[in-house]
Amino acid sequence: MNRTCNNKSGHSHDHENKGDLQSEHHGDTLHNHSHDLRSISTKRLWIALIINVVFLILEVIGGLLSNSLALLADAGHMFTDVAALLLAIF
Incomplete structure (x- = not known):
């Protein structure tokens, strides 16, 4: 199951739901899904x-x-x- 992550700065990408809804690795950095800065x-x-x-x-x-x-x-x-x-x- 895929889900889309969007934020106010236009950053958007799809994720597969692997059970970890809080964070996911993108390259070498940890991407936190708390986009409400x-x-x-x-x-x-x-x-x-x-x-x-x-x-x-x-x-x-x-x-x-x-x-x-x-x-x-x-x-x-x-x-x-x-x-x-x-x-x-x-």
Whole structure:
């Protein structure tokens, strides 16, 4: 039984069903059939966003409590990082 593997980049090929649905050798490299790279990248962007937001909040709180202009300035810079991650996700 043959099945076709397609992904968003136009990569397409047929496989015989030999019981191994997860991976198959193509030449010298192992070809993984998890072609949904967009969802993996989006998940990583969300993780980075959450980490940045947590540190942003901590820097704002720390900067206000200690009257540290350096922490507040870095929090402003981190805000731009958060904005860039939001643009990348959406």
